[in-house]
Amino acid sequence: MQDPSSSAGTQQFFTEQIVGLPIRITLGRRLAKADQPTRGVLVSGVSGRVEVMQLAALSLLADDPAQALAGRPVNGPALLRARRGWLIGGLLLWSVLLWGAFHVLEHGFP
Amino acid sequence: MTHWHNDDPLDASHDTLVIDPVKMNIVNRIAEGSAVDGDLRFDGGLLLQGTLRGMGEITGRLVIWHTGQLQGRFKVLGDLYVLGHLGGVADDIDRDTLIECQGTAYVASTGVSTGTLLAARLRMYDGAVLQGPFKTLRPEQSVPVLQAARNS
Numbered sequence: 430m431q432d433p434s435s436s437a438g439t440q441q442f443f444t445e446q447i448v449g450l451p452i453r454i455t456l457g458r459r460l461a462k463a464d465q466p467t468r469g470v471l472v473s474g475v476s477g478r479v480e481v482m483q484l485a486a487l488s489l490l491a492d493d494p495a496q497a498l499a500g501r502p503v504n505g506p507a508l509l510r511a512r513r514g515w516l517i518g519g520l521l522l523w524s525v526l527l528w529g530a531f532h533v534l535e536h537g538f539p
Numbered sequence: 540m541t542h543w544h545n546d547d548p549l550d551a552s553h554d555t556l557v558i559d560p561v562k563m564n565i566v567n568r569i570a571e572g573s574a575v576d577g578d579l580r581f582d583g584g585l586l587l588q589g590t591l592r593g594m595g596e597i598t599g600r601l602v603i604w605h606t607g608q609l610q611g612r613f614k615v616l617g618d619l620y621v622l623g624h625l626g627g628v629a630d631d632i633d634r635d636t637l638i639e640c641q642g643t644a645y646v647a648s649t650g651v652s653t654g655t656l657l658a659a660r661l662r663m664y665d666g667a668v669l670q671g672p673f674k675t676l677r678p679e680q681s682v683p684v685l686q687a688a689r690n691s
Contacts, residue, residue: 444560448568448586451559454622457648457664459554499562500600500618502554502645502662 451495456502477504485511554664556620556645560586563600571606584617600642605649610636618642619658621667626654632671639676 459477484501485508491497560566565584569575573589584599585591587607594612601615607623610633619640626633628651636654644658648666656669657676663669 440566441561444566448560448565451557451562453555453557454647456554456556456620456622456645457666460663460665460667493562495557495559496562498557499559500556502556504554 459502459504477507481507481511482515484508485515488512489515553648558586558602558620560584565600565602569607571604587623601640603650609638610654612637613639615640615642619644621646621650621652623650625650625652625656626671628653636671641676 481504484498484503487497488494488508489512558565563584565586567581567583568586569589569591571588574592575589576592577595578593579591579595581595581597581599584601585597586602586604587609588604589606590608590610591613592610596614596616598616600617600620601609601613602620603609603623603625605622608628609623609625610627612635615638617640619638619642621644625638626636631653633653634655638654638656638658640656640658642658643660643662644656645662646652646664646667646669648664650664651668651670652673653670655671656673658673659676661673661675
């Protein structure tokens with residue numbers, strides 16, 4: 430618990446006590462596209478893949494992953510898959526770099 | 540009535556949102572059963588579980604909870620999450636409600652909007668009801684909602 434005597438601590442204390450603790454809610458299934466022909470409004474949604482990849486990278490790199498995801502609706506399973514993808518991709522890249530470095534050290538530059 | 544389609548296999552499961560009042564700087568709350576009316580200004584986000592009517596400005600994120608209802612003319616300087624009612628419940632279209640959102644407006648599957656919604660971006664979820672008009676708000680086209688209301 431924060432020290433209520435400090436200003437930031439007081440703010441956090443009352444926010445937690447009055448507004449509440451973190452809660453997870455379900456927003457629903459994201460719409461890929463929507464149309465409203467009678468009013469002439471067309472809203473095209475994105476697949477969300479790019480956004481999920483960005484959020485996964487942000488949450489992996491951020492000091493506070495919860496802060497990086499705060500207020501951003503996300504598809505949980507997709508986020509996990511994206512994180513796994515980044516980790517596997519990073520591992521592969523690191524392996525290739527290592528292999529390249531050893532190759533250069535052993536055989537010199539081509 | 541709006542018709543919605545979903546044909547993206549990525550969206551097989553639902554989106555979730557973690558509402559962390561501390562991290563999202565939502566420092567204000569109108570509890571369920573409470574009704575606030577008037578010319579109001581909230582510095583910091585607002586969790587609306589009761590009823591808010593009138594006009595004003597919310598500097599931060601606004602979460603309209605499942606039990607919440609917002610009516611009137613408000614400017615939201617942040618993202619808007621609609622899980623409850625935006626505009627009148629009984630009306631098909633609430634012409635007295637006009638919300639200007641400078642960020643992204645998320646209308647959840649439980650959300651109902653009968654008022655006019657102006658937002659930089661809109662994200663709808665399956666089951667959301669958008670009965671009132673929606674207009675895209677470009678940064679250079681920020682509509683002076685409050686100014687117009689105050690001058691009238």
